Amino acid sequence: CGVIEPLLPPRMDITNPNLSYIRFHGYGAKPWFNYNFSNAEIEKWAKEIKKLDGKVKKIGIYFNNHFSGYAAKNSLVLMKELKINPRNPPGSIKLTKIKKKSGAIPKNQTDLNKFFKK
Known part of the structure; x- marks a missing residue:
């Protein structure tokens, strides 16, 4: 278990x-x-995570630094460092598709512009 925060020692x-x-x-x-982790910080943590390879069957990693989308950005950088491909590459995620599936916008709507127009 590892928790990366100011009050705990950086241990895994x-x-x-x-x-x-x-x-x-x-x-x-x-x-x-x-907080936005720098690429250098993420590279350092990727090296630490790689040391767990072969010692642990499964590793779960969670970024809780959600301000300004830092969690998503930092997780993608870490995935690249660890050579992990995302299930849904960022370019493949379409907001309108998500909104249609949830029922938030009509299925025949093709973009969000109509949604915001009065």
């Missing part, structure tokens, strides 16, 4: 050989999770 102790959980909060002042 293996407490269960079946699953290791790493949670990136960040080092923001107020609050902690208002």
Whole structure:
């Protein structure tokens, strides 16, 4: 288990050989999770995560630094460092498709512009 935040030491102790959980909060002042990890920081953590390979069956990683989309950005950078391909590449995600599936906009609507026009 590893928690990346200002009040805990940066450790990744293996407490269960079946699953290791790493949670990136960040080092923001107020609050902690208002933080954008630099590429250098992510490269450093990727090296630490790679050390777990062969010692743990499965690793779960969660970015909690959700301000300004930092979690999504940082997770994509980490995935690239770890050579993991996203299930849905960022370019393939269409907001209108998501809105149609949820019923938030009519199925025959082709863009969000009509949704916002009065």
